[in-house]
Amino acid sequence: SQWGEENLQALSIQEGEDVTMNCSYKTYTTVVHWYRQDSGRGPALIILIRSNEREKRSGRLRATLDTSSQSSSLSITAAQCEDTAVYFCATDRGMGYKLTFGTGTSLLVDP
Amino acid sequence: NAGVIQTPRHKVTGKGQEATLWCEPISGHSAVFWYRQTIVQGLEFLTYFRNQAPIDDSGMPKERFSAQMPNQSHSTLKIQSTQPQDSAVYLCASSLWGVSYEQYFGPGTRLTVL
Secondary structure, three states: OEOOOOOOEEEEEEOOOOEEEEEEOOOOOOEEEEEEEOOOOOOEEEEEEEOOOOEEEEOOEEEEEEOOOOEEEEEEOOOOHHHOEEEEEEEOOOOOOOOEEOOOEEEEEEO | OOOOEEEOOEEEEOOOOOEEEEEEOOOOOOEEEEEEEEOOOEEEEEEEEEOOEEEEOOOOOOOOEEEEEEEOOEEEEEEOOOOHHHOEEEEEEEEOOOOOOOOEEOOOEEEEEO
16 A cells, blocks of 8 residues: 555556555545556546545546545556556645645556 | 646756756646656655746745746746756646646656756
């Protein structure tokens, strides 16, 4: 899992498997953003879950948010090779605009 | 929609030289952000403009770093007297104001200070 500030994690799975990445944050947030970053590119927002939502789905992606434990997760169903990337969670610490990024989870999906 | 444009993509400077990085936000976006990314520190917020006005520069190093947004179509980040520790990828992002602050990032400028 990734915290707001440390512990880059690396995951390696086979194509077709499901995978879940976790994010723990330390302060209040109104929203959790999940970004993916491909090598040589900027982060791209893939899913955003607000503090009044417990779950959000987008295609093969599913994000959950537990404000009581200050944690969020991102699940990918039936991962594909093109899902290989670094995934970041980001919180706004209640400020709405200033994002604090986690250290990221590096996901490698092998064919 | 070309997305957020950043130039140059790569810049190499000698220690003590000045570096200016450019960002063109997505047309219609009123908020512009600058972040810095390194292996050690990860992604760090630097500064934020809304409607061209500087709102929050709490992440900017107090010396040598400055950012401006002279018009709605571009922002610059200037680093004076660059040092090796300034080497990083500098990312610009833009968003619509008040829309969950969904930030759209550019590809970044990789700055290398020799």
